[in-house]
Every structure is written in structure tokens, then in C-alpha cells.
Amino acid sequence: FHLISAPCNLKSNTSCEECLHNVACLWCIPSKACIEYPVKNILPPSSVCHLNDARWGVCWLNFQALIITASVLAGVIIIAVIVCCCCCCKCDRIGNRKEDARVERQNRARKENQKTRRSEMQMRHDEIRKKYGKL
Incomplete structure (x- = not known):
């Protein structure tokens, strides 16, 4: 020492x-x-x-300027990191909303297709029943 x-x-x-x-x-x-x-x-x-x-x-x-400079740089870096995190979270939420809307549209389209197929299937069954007198 x-x-x-x-x-x-x-x-x-x-x-x-x-x-x-x-x-x-x-x-x-x-x-x-x-x-x-x-x-x-x-x-x-x-x-x-x-x-x-x-x-x-x-x-x-001088040491005082060194401390002030280091403090300002540290503050700028911390603020930049916070802003980046907020932007990433916001972009992620916007991306999730877009994804949710796309999934919702796909679900609605699937349900429409199912309804159409169900009604077509029902019509075929009704025709078969009429043909064989089961109605």
C-alpha cells in the first residue's frame, strides 16, 4: 500500500x-x-x-467538470434506454393489435365458411330425406 x-x-x-x-x-x-x-x-x-x-x-x-460531464452522459444514456424501452413496448402493442385484428378477421371468415358448409350439408341431407321419403 x-x-x-x-x-x-x-x-x-x-x-x-x-x-x-x-x-x-x-x-x-x-x-x-x-x-x-x-x-x-x-x-x-x-x-x-x-x-x-x-x-x-x-x-x-477539472474534476468538477469531469463529474458534471459524466453525470450528464449517464443521464442521457438512461433517458435513451427508457425511451427505447417505451418505443419498443408501444411498437409491440401496435403489432399485437394488428395481429389480433388479423386473427379476428380469419376467425370471422372461418365461421362464415362453416355456416355456408353447414347450410349446404343441411340442404343435401334434406334432399336425401326427400328422395327416400324420410322427411
């Missing part, structure tokens, strides 16, 4: 680029301090370095 923090501390008073070669390090601009990122906290506390002055990962983006 001490081996990881040593490179960060040793790179203090150098440059942001030198410090951030190690992803475990955090650069604080006013103090020119290279410190180990406080992983116990999600955000580095202001006692370590203010978010506007903290750099992590890249030197050209």
Missing part, C-alpha cells in the same frame, strides 16, 4: 502530466501537490483539494 502512494507523493512540485501518469494520483493546482486519490470517498474532500482545482485522469479537465 505504501508503494502505491510513494510515486504520487514523489511527483509533487513537478507537473500535472507527470503526476497523472499514475491513474491512482490526483493533482491539485494551487499547492502543486500530487496525492493519492482518496478512494474511500467517491469525491475528494475539499480539505484535500477543491474540485475546481483538482485534476484526475487528464490535466485539461
Whole structure:
């Protein structure tokens, strides 16, 4: 554990680029301090370095902007997923309605055919009964 923090501390008073070669390090601009990122906290506390002055990962983006950007991207992705799910469900419901209507039309056509066949069959039976005097 001490081996990881040593490179960060040793790179203090150098440059942001030198410090951030190690992803475990955090650069604080006013103090020119290279410190180990406080992983116990999600955000580095202001006692370590203010978010506007903290750099992590890249030197050209302050930590506050990094957090805002990541939050906005996460929000956009979540909203996009929700919209896609809603659209898929809506399309699925529309597809089901179309399918239901098609099945209903087929059922009505089958019933009509059955009625027609039944009446034709009844007529044939009546003719046979008349022919043989059973009516």
C-alpha cells in the first residue's frame, strides 16, 4: 500500500502530466501537490483539494467538470434506454393489435365458411330425406 502512494507523493512540485501518469494520483493546482486519490470517498474532500482545482485522469479537465460531464452522459444514456424501452413496448402493442385484428378477421371468415358448409350439408341431407321419403 505504501508503494502505491510513494510515486504520487514523489511527483509533487513537478507537473500535472507527470503526476497523472499514475491513474491512482490526483493533482491539485494551487499547492502543486500530487496525492493519492482518496478512494474511500467517491469525491475528494475539499480539505484535500477543491474540485475546481483538482485534476484526475487528464490535466485539461477539472474534476468538477469531469463529474458534471459524466453525470450528464449517464443521464442521457438512461433517458435513451427508457425511451427505447417505451418505443419498443408501444411498437409491440401496435403489432399485437394488428395481429389480433388479423386473427379476428380469419376467425370471422372461418365461421362464415362453416355456416355456408353447414347450410349446404343441411340442404343435401334434406334432399336425401326427400328422395327416400324420410322427411
